[in-house]
Amino acid sequence: MRLKLTTMTIILIVMALVSIVQGAEWEPVTGEENLRNFMSGIKAERTLPSG
Numbered sequence: 490m491r492l493k494l495t496t497m498t499i500i501l502i503v504m505a506l507v508s509i510v511q512g513a514e515w516e517p518v519t520g521e522e523n524l525r526n527f528m529s530g531i532k533a534e535r536t537l538p539s540g
């Protein structure tokens with residue numbers, strides 16, 4: 490039982506640290522001009538199941 494508790498505690502700590510580190514890497518894109526520059530050249534394509 491103690492091993493399970495220790496393992497779960499370690500997993501929770503690791504998950505919290507990962508989310509903190511990843512959260513620091515994201516930058517919000519705000520404003521019309523910034524969004525236009527960020528999305529320029531991006532193309533979305535989809536093939537429908539019926540052809």
